[in-house]
Amino acid sequence: MNTIEELKQLIHEKFEIDVATLNADAPLADYGLDSLSLAELLFTVEEHFNVDFPDNRQDVNTLRSLSALIDELRVPSAA
């Protein structure tokens, strides 16, 4: 499973949002995530993928950008 699909699954499990409705390029706010639920999601994602996001995460607002950040952070540990 690629990172985007894994993220969709995680969001589904956490917030019960239908996977089929999740578009990788749509702003997460479109699914009703506000700044608080996004913070909680990012915490869950960090735990799930065993990564630490940098403090400045303002560029992360879609599944694709989130997935790219995860992949970028995972590279060193995978090497």
Next chain:
Amino acid sequence: MRRRVAITGIGLVSPHGDAPEAVFDALLAGCSAITRWGEGDAGPAVVARAPFDVTRWFSRLQLAGVDRVSQLAVAAAEMARTDAGIKALDQGAGVYLGTGMGGAAAIEEAFRSQHSSGRVPPLTVPAFMPNAPAAHIAMRARLHGPVFTYSIACASSAVALAEAAKAIACGEIDCALAGGSEALLQPGALRAWQAMQTLAAPADDPSQSCRPFSADRSGLVLGEGAAVLLLEDYDSALARGARIYAEFAGSGVSCDATHLTKPDAAGQTRALVAALRNSGLAPGDIGYCNAHGTATRIGDPVECDALGQVWGDALASLAVSSTKSMHGHLLGAAGALEAAVTVLALHRRALPPSMHCEQVDPECKVALVREPGQTAPQLQAAISNSFAFGGTNTVLVFRRAS
């Protein structure tokens, strides 16, 4: 000019369920909702859990950062509004809410995470802050008036109700959702209460562990839940043809200022006298007292002493019961749940009993309601006592709707 205040809606998430009339029926029948603490991480204990289906009130997405204490509060507030027959509250309405501890589950989870992984959930603060329940109620109902939280231990929600009624009486607001919420049945919180040696020893039949005024009482039983009353200007309630459960006749507050946890009859007496004066009633007018009655060794006789000092010869005609014997002590929500029970006692003209008291402590010389199903056809007015750690005493007075 002081306006009259009506109680037109009751919303409960209580150990006896969420339907006010059914909750009252269960209490009137003497049914206890106290059960054994099922998890092995806090030693032997008994508690009163409130059955609650969160999916009725929140989507999973809405639940981010919302502690159980806020979930229960929102549900109770929504049910109070619905029960009052109001589709949407005026935006200027107020929220007056009491809680003792705030988000206990969030606090414990934060400590657990800190000790295990060093990573604490990011929504810990908004989840546990004590004013979160009131804020969630306001957001759900879109209320922009005064939204206040009172954290005064066991008197939290009684004070919240008193303050809301005052705001309506003086014309500051026309309507309020007022009550309390508490959800601290967590292993750490339970252990903290155990450490204070205040909790009841589990009885052979766990449901009978809480025995207020009984010679063999051994302490209080922690409960959880939320209770919210919809209070409104009496004339407005009449004008819209609302069902009025009872009139909020007045309240009295005092502080012992003697000891942080030890109750004081003189302080309680001051609150009782103030409540009678504020409601314009005499001891002989009050037919029922829903006692604070936590079933601690020290607390029950002090309360009886205070009632005796104020009621004097009229004490024999004051029926007294502690419904904590059945629903436990809801701490920050106790005053509101017991206010709801007192209001329903007036509305139904029936007196819920003080259960599990086979032999009354001779130090507790009050007319205890000991048998289930007692009716009170002449009942006109009733009081509900809430006496807090910290010394704050609150007495609420209700009168039958006229």
